Amino acid sequence: MQTIFDTIKKVAIKIDHAIKTEDLGYSDSENSSGEDQLKLDVKSDYIIEEAFKDISIVKALVSEEKEGILALHEDGNYTICYDPLDGSSLADVNLSVGSIFGIYAGELKGENLVASAYVVYGPRIELVLAVKGEKPQHYRAQDGLFNFISEITLDEKGKLNAPGGTQQNWADHHKTFVDGLFAEGYRLRYSGGMVPDLHQILLKGGGIFSYPGTTDKPNGKLRQLFEVIPFAFIYEQAGGQSINDKGLRLMDLVPTHPHDTSPCFFGSNYEVNALKAAYGVEN
Ligand code: P6P
Secondary structure (H helix, E strand, O other): OHHHHHHHHHHHHHHHHHHHHOOOOEEEEEOOOOOEEEHHHHHHHHHHHHHHOOOOOEEEEEEOOOOOOEEOOOOOOEEEEEEEEEOHHHHHHOOOEEEEEEEEOOOOOHHHEEEEEEEEEOOOEEEEEEEOOOOOEEEEEEOOEEEEEEEOOOOOOOOEEEEOOOHHHOOHHHHHHHHHHHHOOOEEOOOOOHHHHHHHHHHOOOEEEEEOOOOOOOOOOOEHHHHHHHHHHHHHHOOOEEEOOOOOEHHHOOOOOOOOEOOEEEEOHHHHHHHHHHHOOOO
């Protein structure tokens, strides 16, 4: 696993350089979810594929930017599912963006995730690595090297509320839940970038990030294999909860297609339990 983590660190430095020096315009292609691809999306995907293609323990790659599975080494142990530059459209307004990695052993489903990582490209390059049974580890880059900062633990109750999705398309019970937190004094913290939004809640002690099913996106927007499950793992390892709109653990998801999405809620125990009550799914 260390080889994979070391490769992610190298990739992070290269992608950060690309963000700061290359064209922010659109390419003439779409990704598998039908979203227009920025040249940076394509470049970031290329950087990651080039970095992992010669590592023998990597069996295959699954990218948000490409259809299907890229087979690499038949005897490899791990399949890496990744979003090379999540929230990339925010780069041209100088907001933070990120890369997300889910490392799976065997069939691509939540219970087979053995590690996950994400990188935040902002005023600084920051990295969080998580393996089973340990608290997530927070690193910060300095002169091209990542220095360990701390382990991450979520408080039982936080102060931040990150409500995703188009509000006019929320279910009434979801709107009641979100407005209820604001009535309790929670602060709105939502940039439209999953990585910085979830990173902020982890580092600022807690709260909740929600991307529900909506009338326009009944199965949510965020992709299970390379967005939802990797963050669900990190939030659970930090002492929080990660569930879907049925109150089921996101770590129990079994995608039928690499680009399947899921409604998703990540947060501290108090807020996720309050959401379960609002959704009537207290188990
Ligand atoms: P909305 C970025 O496009 C992204 O995939 C995630 O990074 C982010 O959390 C979400 O979409 C934002 O979606 O509908 O709230 O703008």
